Amino acid sequence: MPIPFNTIALRTAAAAKGDNTTADIARRLGTPYGTVVRWTSGRGRPSSPAVAAMERTYGVTASELFPENA
Template identity: 45%
Template sequence: MHFDHARLLAAWKAAGDTTDAAVARRLEINPATAWRLRNGVSRPSSATLARIERAYGITAGELFGGAR
């Protein structure tokens, strides 16, 4: 399943979260995790996906190549 990394970055940018620290605060995750997500080193866990949906309004389906 393809992970749409660019879509995640666009959602972060649209919300004004331009640093790993800002993303980490909003998602309540470790800044190192935010860095790994930002740089495409890892995919979000299911718990982080739920936080992304609440914080940025982007669904897991949208991030994994589903509906827009």
């Protein structure tokens, strides 16, 4: 079973940069809004390049986004 994506870690890191909505996150990451909706609703998982963009943009680590003990 795949490790679940921690949407709270993404939203917390995004909010620290002033990105409080899904649209804000999508805009800053340069990702389609619908894609971010799928991540944050649990219906999809970000790709490796998307995770790298989150790390660069928000300073959140892959281990925070995909905690093994979730």
